[in-house]
Amino acid sequence: xxxxxxxLPISYIALVGSPNSGKTxxxxxxxxxxxxxxxxxxxxxxxxxxxLDTPLKNRIRIIDLPGTYSLSAxxxxxxxxxxxxxxxxxxxxxxxxxxxxxDATNLERSLNFVLELKSLGIPILLALNMxxxxxxxxxxxxxxxxxxxxxxxxxxxVATRKKSTRVLGEAIDGLVKxxxxxxxxxxxxxxxxxxxxLARYREIDRILxxxxxxxxxxxxxxxxxxxIFLHPLWxxxxxxxxxxxxxxxxFNWASYPMEIIETGISWVGDGLGKVLPMGWARSLIVDGxxxxxxxxxxxxxxxLFLFFIILILEDSxxxxxxxxxxxxxxxxxxxxxxxxxxxLSSFACAIPGIMATRTIENRKDRLVTILISPLMACSARVxxxxxxxxxxxxxxxxxxxxxxxxxxxxGLYIGGAIVAFVVALIIKTLFFRTSKPLFLLEMPTYKWPNxxxxxxxxxxxxxxFLVRAGTIILAASILIWVISSYPKAxxxxxxxxxxxxxxxxxxxxKGIEPLIRxxxxxxxxxxxxxxxxxxxxxxxxxxxxxxxxADAGEGSHFQELISxxxxxxxxxxxxxxxxxxxxxxxCLSTLAVVRRETNSWVYPVIxxxxxxxxxxGTSFLAYRLALAWGLG
Amino acid sequence: xxxxxxxxxxxxxxLSQLRAGEGGWIxxxxxxxxxxxxxxxxxxxxxxxxxxxxxxPFGGDPLAVRVRGSLLAxxxxxxxxxxxxxxxxx
Numbered sequence: 001x002x003x004x005x006x007x008l009p010i011s012y013i014a015l016v017g018s019p020n021s022g023k024t025x026x027x028x029x030x031x032x033x034x035x036x037x038x039x040x041x042x043x044x045x046x047x048x049x050x051x052l053d054t055p056l057k058n059r060i061r062i063i064d065l066p067g068t069y070s071l072s073a074x075x076x077x078x079x080x081x082x083x084x085x086x087x088x089x090x091x092x093x094x095x096x097x098x099x100x101x102x103d104a105t106n107l108e109r110s111l112n113f114v115l116e117l118k119s120l121g122i123p124i125l126l127a128l129n130m131x132x133x134x135x136x137x138x139x140x141x142x143x144x145x146x147x148x149x150x151x152x153x154x155x156x157x158v159a160t161r162k163k164s165t166r167v168l169g170e171a172i173d174g175l176v177k178x179x180x181x182x183x184x185x186x187x188x189x190x191x192x193x194x195x196x197x198l199a200r201y202r203e204i205d206r207i208l209x210x211x212x213x214x215x216x217x218x219x220x221x222x223x224x225x226x227x228i229f230l231h232p233l234w235x236x237x238x239x240x241x242x243x244x245x246x247x248x249x250x251f252n253w254a255s256y257p258m259e260i261i262e263t264g265i266s267w268v269g270d271g272l273g274k275v276l277p278m279g280w281a282r283s284l285i286v287d288g289x290x291x292x293x294x295x296x297x298x299x300x301x302x303x304l305f306l307f308f309i310i311l312i313l314e315d316s317x318x319x320x321x322x323x324x325x326x327x328x329x330x331x332x333x334x335x336x337x338x339x340x341x342x343x344l345s346s347f348a349c350a351i352p353g354i355m356a357t358r359t360i361e362n363r364k365d366r367l368v369t370i371l372i373s374p375l376m377a378c379s380a381r382v383x384x385x386x387x388x389x390x391x392x393x394x395x396x397x398x399x400x401x402x403x404x405x406x407x408x409x410x411g412l413y414i415g416g417a418i419v420a421f422v423v424a425l426i427i428k429t430l431f432f433r434t435s436k437p438l439f440l441l442e443m444p445t446y447k448w449p450n451x452x453x454x455x456x457x458x459x460x461x462x463x464x465f466l467v468r469a470g471t472i473i474l475a476a477s478i479l480i481w482v483i484s485s486y487p488k489a490x491x492x493x494x495x496x497x498x499x500x501x502x503x504x505x506x507x508x509x510k511g512i513e514p515l516i517r518x519x520x521x522x523x524x525x526x527x528x529x530x531x532x533x534x535x536x537x538x539x540x541x542x543x544x545x546x547x548x549x550a551d552a553g554e555g556s557h558f559q560e561l562i563s564x565x566x567x568x569x570x571x572x573x574x575x576x577x578x579x580x581x582x583x584x585x586x587c588l589s590t591l592a593v594v595r596r597e598t599n600s601w602v603y604p605v606i607x608x609x610x611x612x613x614x615x616x617g618t619s620f621l622a623y624r625l626a627l628a629w630g631l632g
Numbered sequence: 633x634x635x636x637x638x639x640x641x642x643x644x645x646x647l648s649q650l651r652a653g654e655g656g657w658i659x660x661x662x663x664x665x666x667x668x669x670x671x672x673x674x675x676x677x678x679x680x681x682x683x684x685x686x687x688x689p690f691g692g693d694p695l696a697v698r699v700r701g702s703l704l705a706x707x708x709x710x711x712x713x714x715x716x717x718x719x720x721x722x
Contacts, residue, residue: 069673074666106702109675194665197672218701223685226703230696232689324705328690331707337694439694440670440710443703 009179010096012061013052013172014084014122017101018113019067020444022129026101026159027064028456030168047080054169058176063095069109071116072193076363085120097175098124099168104134104141104156105216105445108204114150115200119189123181124152125171131156133447140214149207151184160450219445222317226443229321239325242313246344249305257301265294284481291541292477292534302348302379303465304458310341310356311457315449320441327439333421334428336360337439339369343420346376347413350590351465354597364432368424370597371607374590375420375583377413380536384581385412387540387558391566392574416582419614476534476588483508484531484545500546505530519580519616520573520623529586536586572626579622584615643718647682647697648711655683656716663713671714675700682716 015030017023027035031050048064065084066077073079088094100117102110117124128143147154155171157164175181189196208215229235269286276282313319319341327337338360346353353373360366377385395405484505493499500506509526516526524546532539540561547564565574585591591604598604626632644659658680661668676682676699685703686696694707 069670072666072669072673074670108700109673109702112673194669194672197669198677201672201677216701222703226686226696230686230688232687236689320705324686324688324694324696327694327705327707328688438667438670438710439705439707440674441705442674443696443705 008058008060008176010060010176011092012049012063012089012095013097013099014095015062015064015099015101016081016085016117017067017129018069018103018110020106020442021067021101021103021110022159023064023067023101025450025453026127026129026157027062028453029159029162029165031062052169052172054173054176055166056170056173056177058173060172060176062099063089068113070113070197074361076361085117085122095122097172098122099172100124100126101159102126102128104128104130104139105137105219107139107141107208107212107216108201111150111204111207112197112200114152115203116196118150118152119186121186123175125168125175126150126152126154127159127168128154128156129159132158133445134216137216137219138214139216140212142211142213145211146207149211160452222445225446226321229318230324235321235325239322242309242318242322243344246306246309249309254301254305258298261298261301262294265290265297269294280485283485284478288477288481288485289474292480292538293474297466299349299379300462300466303352304462306345306348306352307458307461308454310345311454312449315447315453317444317446320443323441324443331439333424334432335369335424336362336365338441339365342369343373343376346373346378349378349380350374350376350587351593352461354590354593355461355464357597362438367598367603368427368432370594370603371427371610372420372424374585374587374607374611375416375423377416377582378536378587380587381412381581383537383540385409385578387562387565388574388578388581391562392569392571392578412578412582419583423610423614480505480531480534480538484527484542498546500527518623519619520570520576520627525573525577529584532586533588535589536581539586571631572623572629575626575631576619576623580615580619582615583611583618585611643720644715645718646712647684647695647714647716648708650684650695650716650718651692652684652687654718655681656718657681658714659717660715661713662715663710667710667713674704675702676704676714681719682714 015023015027027048027050030052034053035048035050050062050064052060052062054060063084065081068078068081071078071082071085073082085094085098098117098120100114102114104110114124114126131139134141141156143154143156153171153175155164155168157168189199191199229238269290272290273282273286276285310319313322323337323340325337326340330337330339339357341359342353342356344353345356350373353376354370357366357369357373360369389405389408393405393408395403397403398407482504484500484503486503489497489499489502501510505527506523508530509523512526512530513521513523516529521529524543527546528539528542531542543565544561547561547568585608591608594604594607595601643656645656647656647658650656658676658678660678661671663671680699682697682699684695684697688694688696692708694705695711696703696705697711698704
């Protein structure tokens with residue numbers, strides 16, 4: 001498609017609407033895949049913009065402002081919206097046109113916001129969304145009268161329908177053709193914000209009296225479903241069922257695509273290994289970059305599965321109910337009901353979890369949630385846990401179908417979560433005592449999730465994850481490769497030594513040995529911990545390299561590593577390392593995401609410090625206890 | 633600040649005192665200004681009828697209330713800022 005060559009009279013359109021108005025859905029329909037995600041300068045609010053191609057081949061930029069109920073700036077999202085609309089977006093100035101999205105099933109409230117927007121003096125095009133649902137619930141609205149009363153062009157739409165997108169595009173074309181639209185000077189209303197709010201309500205009542213012949217009836221299905229979903233017993237059981245489903249998706253379903261990716265990466269590595277000449281370049285590309293990036297891409301299926309479920313729950317309206325049901329538990333440790341989803345997500349990976357804390361309005365609540373999220377046992381720990389448990393925990397039957405190894409695995413998960421809540425409680429009581437959490441949210445009517453929205457959301461999360469985490473991982477992988485390859489070992493290798501001993505990583509490992517000795521770790525584990533900073537599971541491959549385990553096929557390789565460490569380490573060391581991994585902040589990507597999300601180095605530093613101290617302390621304790629138990 | 637001057641009649645109470653199935657007319661707010669503003673933006677206005685539809689498990693907190701056709705969730709601490717004239721159960 002060729003964009004219109006003539007210079008457009010407008011620079012960008014701002015998409016504005018309340019949280020459940022279907023704004024994101026409309027943004028997706030209008031811009032398709034032509035969108036990108038960034039951050040607003042100085043704050044953690046995500047900024048989405050895209051390009052709209054109109055029927056007349058105008059290509060216009062649209063910025064999707066965060067969903068807000070008003071311009072009163074209580075939350076960070078509202079502050080951003082308010083700032084863009086009032087002060088403009090940096091050098092780009094204020095938007096030329098506001099595309100306001102209103103929920104036709106909740107006219108009074110959405111129109112109140114529209115009236116507030118009118119006072120800004122920016123031309124507004126009103127998209128009245130969810131007309132299909134409103135119609136089914138009996139809404140009878142005279143659009144012409146509404147237009148006249150509001151003094152705006154009103155376009156009834158269904159955000160997910162192609163026809164609606166076209167009609168909106170045509171309306172924008174019409175505006176652009178006769179730009180600028182006739183200016184209407186609006187006198188700023190007198191009084192306090194609250195008086196203005198109430199005056200707007202009165203105005204809406206007056207307008208709807210003439211424009212609305214029949215109001216929307218309550219959504220009976222929502223009421224019926226809520227009788228089950230919010231029922232103290234059935235609702236709770238159902239929520240646990242949903243949680244079970246999330247776990248199932250992360251651990252079982254995702255394992256198949258993960259295997260495929262793993263095979264694919266090693267296939268590419270083998271292929272490159274054959275093509276590229278022997279030497280440092282091949283080693284850098286295959287062992288450094290490909291292995292490092294591969295260790296990130298491997299988590300993509302889990303992230304996609306997780307967000308698939310999260311987005312369906314969100315789009316259908318269930319998520320607010322989950323927050324409602326979980327609020328009591330979350331509050332006990334001083335957290336918000338909404339913290340529940342980010343923390344649950346952190347079991348897959350702390351990175352999407354931390355990204356999901358955006359829905360928590362209170363900044364302090366959000367920070368606490370971010371700080372404890374790495375304590376949820378993420379999937380990168382699974383290979384480490386699996387290796388250590390297989391090597392050091394006997395697999396005897398404990399009771400019925402339960403075996404020791406499985407129970408220890410479960411214990412590590414539960415242990416991490418319990419400590420997370422204790423830490424949250426400590427942070428809240430010591431540092432954030434004054435914070436009064438606000439739990440006030442709207443529970444939208446239920447609807448079928450829109451498949452396109454879900455796919456878009458997954459695509460967006462995948463992109464953010466790969467780009468943000470991937471760039472850092474790539475850089476760190478190269479660094480780790482350099483320090484574990486140089487300086488080179490002498491040739492021939494002296495008997496009983498490995499090449500890595502001579503490298504910088506080996507020297508670092510030996511350097512930190514006195515520090516980690518009390519935990520029962522020797523220098524080789526030190527190397528594993530250093531290289532494992534890229535990603536936790538890297539320690540597994542690092543140990544493989546260190547102990548020069550022959551690469552004899554996938555399965556047997558792992559078995560060999562298990563027997564090697566069983567021979568080399570004591571059980572006490574194994575247990576100590578296991579405990580260490582429950583707490584240690586062995587993940588650069590998480591720190592990088594925290595830096596991005598909090599827009600400050602303070603929080604990643606705090607996170608790294610407290611988790612390292614916690615890991616060291618508990619690991620030391622575990623080692624001593626295990627020694628006392630006679631496992632030395 | 634919008635609390636009524638006269639002594640509350642017997643049925644006047646706060647929203648946080650209501651149980652599932654009970655309702656009342658909003659007659660005042662005792663919340664700090666930004667919170668009151670947020671209540672109003674969500675449709676919790678003076679003289680509106682508000683009805684408690686659900687209570688969360690384990691202690692009945694938070695509440696889910698219906699006002700102006702939409703369903704809102706709020707904690708009892710927040711609901712305690714809203715005074716209502718309780719309507720006897722029908």
